[in-house]
Amino acid sequence: MIRTYISHHPLEGRIPLEPGIRAVDHLEVPRRQAIVTVMAADGEETAVAAALSTMSEASLRFVGPGEWLVVSQSETPDGLVRSLSLVLADTAYVLDQSDGRIVLRLSGPNARRILAKGVAIDLHPSAFAIGAASNLLCGHISVNLARTGENEFELIVARSLAESLFDDLRLMGREFDLSIDFSG
């Protein structure tokens, strides 16, 4: 029997179907996103970084020396793996994590104040500029945090911890009436 399998998002039970009133501070959860781990082969770190920076359809998140998460909104997971393999050839190892990671996008004038309840790093633009990304702790949970705009941040978290992080963020944003919704 031919079957089609429907993908399930771990926050489906947490986010109401009817979007409420959008507040100035908002948490947006993309339903689907392509996320791929890229690990440079020994000695190829600089070459891989250079090659990745030329990709227009994806953004780059620093994880550690020679390791990045590549995130794309427009590509499918398979498509992103394919195009990365093409660009990087033998210089790097590519691993699909699209199902293993969840993206949470926090935006609004109080985004920094909300994040400061869980994140120890200095989020001032002079210390964490647009485009910066890093693995760090948000409360008790390890995430990759990126600044995607003046008042816009993206958190990438392991799927199994997504509900806990989501609950944490909602609590952190309670003071500012943070609204939440799926996107995409």
Next chain:
Amino acid sequence: MASLIHCPHCGIRPRQEFSIRGDASVTRPAPEASDEAWHDYVHLRSNPRGRHQEHWHHVAGCRRWLVVERDTFTHDVFSVTDGAAVAREGGR
């Protein structure tokens, strides 16, 4: 409350992001080294008061093993370097 470690890859981070393994000055002996050398490596550690090199793992960050040179009494940190770089220099 907190103390801060300057990770060479991630910047200034709180202690909570790391786990500490201990003495970084010991070197794993060659397989054919003496029983004493292996016994020392596996079981014996000095516990100095003052300057000490330790392996800290940036578990919640870049996941690199770092060599932190610090004072065990004052917690003054003198240097933090990538463990692999230190190991390569040591000619291991």
Next chain:
Amino acid sequence: MTAYRLASGGVIDRSNTLGFKFDGRAMKGYAGDTLASALLANDQLLVGRSFKYHRPRGIVTAGPSEPNALVAIGKGAATDPNTRATVAELCAGLDARSQNRWPSLKYDIGALNGLLSPFLSAGFYYKTFMWPAAFWEKVYEPLIRRAAGLGRAVLEHDPHSYEKCWAHCDLLVVGAGPTGLMAALTAGRAGLRVILADEDFRLGGSLLAETTRIDDRPAVDFAEACLAELRALPNITIMPRTTVFGWYDDNVFGALERVQKHVVAPQAKLPVERLWRIVAKRALLATGAEERPLVFGGNDRPGVMMSGAMRTYANRFGVAAGRSVAIFTNGSAGYRTASDLAAHGIEVAAIIDSREAPHDAAPAGVRVIQSASVIDTRGRQRIRGLVVERAGFEETIACDAIGMSGGWNPVIHLACQRGAKPVWSPELNTFLAPDIGKGLVVAGSAAGRYSLGGCLQDGAERAARIAADLGFPSAGNPLPAVGEEVDPSFTALWYAPGARAKAFVDFQNDVDVKDLGLALREGFGHVEHAKRYTTAGMATDQGKLSAVNTTGLLASMQGISPGDVGTITFRPFYTPVAIGALAGTARDERAVPVRKSPLYGWAEKNGATFVDSGLWYRPAYFARHGEKTWRDSTDREVVNVRQHVGLCDVSTLGKIEIFGPDAAEFLNRLYCNPFLKLPVGKARYGLMLREDAMVYDDGTTSRLSPQHFVMTTTTALAGGVMSHMEYCAQVLWPELKVRFSSSTDQWAQMAIAGPKSRLVVQALVEDDVSDKAFPFLSAGVVTLKGGLNARLFRISFSGELAYELAVPAGLGEAVADAIMAEGSAHGICAYGLEAMNVLRIEKGHATHAEFDGRVTPDDAGFGRMVSAQKNDFIGKRLSTRYGLTAADRMQMVGLKPVETDQHIRAGAHLLREGAKASTLNDQGYVSSACHSPTLGHDIALAFLKSGRERYGERVVVWDKLGGSETVAEICHPVFVDPGNTRLRV
């Protein structure tokens, strides 16, 4: 409004009347009052009973160092005990109660302790109640505990919410008095990111009670102008109601913000308190100086108060501390209080000055008694008078309050929390903070610069220096002009001679001068010993008021300098912090994060009961209608897997993807068994050792391509194995070309086990999964019907024909549903951790119950797996050491009860039949046990001395905790299908 509220004055809002309750009595105060100022205005001077003697005690200070006015605020579970009334902000509806009294504040039975005081002297805990020994726990301790102590902790669940927050700045200014305001302003104008924190709800510090004019306007207006400018600067964060309580490594400060402590009905969306961790490049301590009490006979009666506090109550709150006030002083400060009180129309009964020829001017008509000493006081629940002695002559002076002024103690607590010892200054007759480096700078009164102009200048100059140091040039701003300055000098007086009554050093802990003398005589004269022996400087105030006098007295009793005595150790927290605030939001069900498998929803709808497994919630069993206990469900699930087929969620096992030309070599060094020649498309069981040759973890590793392996670890050690591999790759063998990353969360992984598992798997998978095409230990990528790529492994934990299927996590639930649907014709059931455990014990498979860190591969029966050919692997060198090869090591065996209706439990110890239960006779222990539905009786895995030679022998399974002794037969640990015929079909 009331007898003690002055007709005018103060920075309170007289248009805003607030009703509150104290011990059930309705009272009124104004916005801007503290609870203490409102109580004083209502003639409620008596606020508590002392710790040991239950003496009546009144309000002594107007700030955080208050030792006496500790009250309980709030109702029921929301009660905060030991709140200092002097810092509690008054709000409408506030409900406060006195503590440590029974049945009432005025008539307290515990006051009888005062009669027993000869027996409650220093060290009484260690001496009085020594005999008979058995009496301590049953009689003395409960008695003392009931009589002594401060407020009562609330035992109910704390209904308040808390949160934690990080902040970063170039400069943290602690204290918003004249020094702090000028520092913040200077640094703010220069462009630094500044945080200005102050524990008060109104900022300005001493300026709020200052009568000297600044820039020819009232000091309060100057403070307001500073604050207005600071609020307008975007780089300044002002944090009122925030106590900086601790200074930690790397210039991190802990601070507690009372967000809604002053609100009777807190908003749900805000925390009641917020704990801040402030990372400051630099910090400036502008915490001011505390007035020092005088130690004289009867100095603890209600109505004896710090002279500066009287000034604050009059100038800031418009409250008179008494109608007729006497001042006892050793310096100019007492005269300033006298002048301010007189200006408010309060009668000053006399100024008693311990100095010989002071030059200070008393207010007109006020009598000054020089070279004099107060030796006793009169009155019980409020002062009625004092006895002054001068040159052998005594005189009683009527008064209803006494202001005391014994000099100044700079507040240097934070500066000395990280090991630096305070330094004695003979010039200033006090302790100052030592030079503690660039991170924290002490300024203003906290640095011994007591004059108002000096404070303003010091704050500005030191902040400018910090700004320049951090690369911010600051424009030289002119300093404000200060009106008439008051001389802050004083002559140290540690003890007013001739005391007729107890002269208290520490009010909160009821320590008097004689207690310190006793401590010294009995050999506990070291300041840290004296603290423990007498309790001076303990409890909630930690000696804020008493510590310097304690040192001064110990020094003068020995004829040495206070600098040679030193001070007790300053530690965080400066003032008490609720444990709830330290926990923040991480409490109750949010104490730790929860991890959920991608198959959580599938398990839930199939009726799973979940169990915590580390951070994971995992299905323990799937109860069906009519099943009463977990055993009913588990037994059914086990039998169903052995006879038909079952589906189990194994997504929580750690999965690590390993890449690179040296990946095989890396694995070969990591595992004790060989991996170099593992063919592509094959899985292999691997045993990982620690360097001390004990088993660390196990799992299967499969080769998906020549340079790509996928390893599985146990759920428990997924994180540990990853860290271990990173250590090996980065530190031990950086020359190996290998990279790896966890993919645990990417895959939903399902074990499909049982004789009919192939039928179910084949129904979903395009590829041929027959034994010929996909034999035992095959591994590879397959395509599900419909085109989805998945990973399939032919591995078995249950001992049955089994497959593990991994699909992208988002599709896990849908695929699991499909398996259940396809399997229904074959009698499929979901099975949980409990059934999995029974299945593996029946099959003799070890887990971390067996691999507990004391077990070698040979102990567990894997001796032959350890490669002798390999030159090196983790644990190789120490695996042959003496002791690990001894013949009497405990080896893994099976156990079955001789009487099949008897039970065996894990944790039980093994004895020879007839042997006495003793450590010497211990033969081993049971690591895992269960009821086997397949065999119909209990079975167990155990470690037994020389176990493998003893199959067929009997042992006694001795379970002291369970209270049972069972005779069991030793057998091979594989109970079901020892020939492995079922899994290779």
